[in-house]
Amino acid sequence: MKTAVIVFPGSNCDRDVAVALRAVTGTAPAMVWHGDSVLPRTDLIVLPGGFSYGDYLRCGAMAARSPVMQAVLEAARHGTPVLGICNGFQILTEAGLLPGTLLRNAGLSFVCRTVNVEVATADSAFTRGYEAGARLRLPIAHHDGNYFADAETLDRLEEEDRVAFRYVEGENPNGSARNIAGILSRSRTVLGLMPHPERAAEPVHPSTDGRALFEGLLGVMA
Amino acid sequence: MSSLSPDIIAEHGLTPEEYSRIEHALGRAPNLLELGIFSVMWSEHCSYKSSRRWLKTLPTTGPRVIHGPGENAGVVDLGEGLAVVFKMESHNHPSFIEPFQGAATGVGGILRDVFTMGARPVALLDALRFGAPDHPKTRHLVAGVVSGIAGYGNCIGVPTVGGEVNFHPSYNGNILVNVMCAGIAPSDRIFTSAARGAGNPVLYVGSKTGRDGIHGATMASAEFGAEAEEKRPTVQVGDPFTEKLLLEACLELMATDAILAIQDMGAAGLTSSSVEMAAKGGSGIELDLSTVPCREEGMTPYEMMLSESQERMLMVLRPGAEGTAKAIFDKWDLDAAIIGRTTDTGRMVLTFEGRTVADLPLGPLADEAPLYDRPHHPPTPAPLLAPDSVPAPQDLKGALLALIGSPDLSSRRWVWEQYDHMVGADTVLGPGGDAAIVRIHGSERALALTADVTPRYCAADPFEGGKQAVAEAWRNLTAVGATPLAITDNLNFGNPEKPAIMGQIVAAIQGLGEAARALDFPVVSGNVSLYNETEGKAILPTPAVGAVGLLSDLSARAHFALRGDGEVLMLVGETRGHLGASLFLRDIAGREEGAPPPVDLSAEKRNGNFVRSLIEAGSVRAVHDLSDGGLAVALVEMALAGRKGAHVRLEGLPCPLHAFLFGEDQARYVIACPADGADAVVEAAKAARVPLRRLGTVGGTSLVFETEGMDPVSIALPVLEAAHRGWFPKFIDG
Amino acid sequence: MKARVHVTLKPGVVDPEGAAIARSLGRLGFGGVEAVRVGKVFELALATSDTDAARAEVEAMCEKLLANPVIQSYRIELAD
């Protein structure tokens, strides 16, 4: 399985996710610079976490207008799976690949901790490695993870079973609407999530619950 | 230009003697720009003029030391072709003026010190001291400093994995923000600042130069005239995004052979970086200031040379490598310009708009800068306090709850949850433990890191306090199973022109040195911050120590959480019940007095090596070193970390129970081992001549203390947790 | 010439920062603050001195980058 990680100026989880992808797929991902306008042939595109453009203006706003994003949009339209983690999720909403937006955390502070997350649907290439309803321990680390969309959009996401992950009731760390931690595109081939599965992929990590996300993809793409 | 008034000289922080020394060195009077350059090079910060004589007494070498003090950071060999590069630095005064930006730019500065040497930064630690919690400024300062550190470290993607937070009224007007950074570099590709050879291009890269941080007092001087208000000096504002680009671009360029020498622009920016590069290389330097990238119009040579704008680097390139450098900096969207070249004249010559504006010999600026042997009164150490001279608390349980919920001992979770302590995916143990553990990327080895000092001990006895800081750092590394390698220090004191303060400095350095020698723990880098005084009142002497150790196999590491029911708890090391200068004495008994716990360095070494051998052999399930608050507090921390209780039965105590529980005797650890392995551990301790005492067993949902003649004291874990976790959030919410 | 772009949250969009500031103001003893909303202002120095061209250009900047139409609206002011 071929994978590609997009590197924006200010990305800082690019190397981390590359390690996880390599461990699962056996091959190193292609690291694609944001200024490139063509993508290598790939079975999965990952937008990593970090602070693209310093999180200035709005998180993900400037990265979403990078040259490479045209190619990402095009690939997504043709069904190539796209995974946006943390800042990657913010970029996907800014680029219009996912609805809604991520506002400043309700507590206003950056939050880094391991949280309990529930798999809300197993019906996607990203979540097929889990049982629906399974509880995962996944690290979060963000300042702007407070998912917001209007009520209509939220209803539609739920009706279409597009909420992929939710914070466990009562443990919402950032004020996200309906405890949303991650959502899918209508095609179910684009996932954006705030937790970091690549930080929960090895025995030395706080958990290994993130590994199944990458492994599930491998099953589909191989 | 020729006559500078005594006022201007004084505003530049130069004494009349220092000024005549300048005139003598030049054979003429300096102009204002030259005076400014001398003033920053001869400042305490750049010249270490009060402390250098004593710093020289520290042990700085060892089989693993590649570069000791004198470079941007210390470099220690890790084997397998890698080295760790680390240093600690203060940003105390700027953080008091503007806590967010002051702390943020402090992080930026120490990161540059590390990646200037070719290392990728992998960990940050922050050692923070604030005034009394109820002082009107404290809360604002804490919130600002913590979010400033978070804002910078999180953005650049280097995990903040540890640190310290203390409160004491002596810091009301002078908070301390000390930040440590460690990075990993190939051991055969370390970059230094010595610019040898003439005719090599000098390249400036990074943010444009503005009027940031130009020394306030100098602003009143003649050159500014009527527009002075408009041009008011401004505090430095950090831009972690540009620093991230600078970091990646420098590491990319360092993989080529383009760079001959490199130096970050820290305090005193362009002045100290250019002087240091040329002076260390035994060359000379010529800069054309008209080519310096400036952010604002009309900047004068004086402003350019003294600006402390952040996120800038100066490097000397191999001739012909300009194109390689330019391509990489363009890719990363960074401003870069060739602003001069090296010479063989031993001088620094500055031109601006075709005129020579300064022409100075390098010697007097650097190596021949003033060096003082300031008068120092040796401090009188506080007398020892007998354990039974401190009355037992009325309510042992209440005392313990109060202590774990006190400003200095409560959980720091509110602080470190704001730090991305996991970015990099190599954090094996983040904040909250004894030392942090960060895996060496792509390997099964790891660094262990810690920052320690106990200022109240240093106040009571600077020599013992200095020893204790080193010993505690060594102990924290040992407690996770690491082999201690080397230390960095950050010496924070009051005004060295006062013999009593100078006495503290000398004694603390002697204490640090003695412990570093005894523990084979060389000092490879450091920083000095003096004049931390307000209205004549100095801070507690605070020689902060940052330390690095190596775990050669991640599978042999220890954690302090209690996990297994029925495991046997034991106390390693001797307890005499030392309550002098303890937190119990201060916060429960309301007394700040007595000698700090004496540090027996050979016991420290023996006990620590014993504990490390148990960890390596896999004989222990949990390890925690003892420090502030003593045994009782350590047990609470172990119980909370593992969500498991313990039953502790104490018999035949050498001192009153409260002294045994809260005494801060050094060289001690609590360990937990499997029940069927306990006897072997006891035997091993005997063989190693290490004092060991059984404390009880792990299990249950409460912490229970029992001793003859007393009803057992039992505290449920949720009660302990609420007391421990509660203080910080409540303090911040007001 | 100069342009000033005011970007504000659309009505109905939650404003966590505004809410937190309102709470803080309350804690600081400012009793009468019913609500706070936070907006941004961009001051642009433009090379052009043609007002119409400038307005069209700045509008395009807002649509493309400066504002997020999902949650924000914007207003442009021009001055020499």
Added chain:
Amino acid sequence: MKARVHVTLKPGVVDPEGAAIARSLGRLGFGGVEAVRVGKVFELALATSDTDAARAEVEAMCEKLLANPVIQSYRIELAD
């Protein structure tokens, strides 16, 4: 009544956000942007309807919380 507080960086204080936005606009093809500076606006809904009292109150809020006097300056506008 309503108060609007404009908070801007003092002249000479570096504005990394503005600089990043200016570069980004350039890359998007907006050639004529010489500089960008970013400010904040707080819109406050106040219980009082006394203009003088409101101004004094809002000024105190700026000093205490809304602005950082070391690097920012502020301007207050009141409206019913």
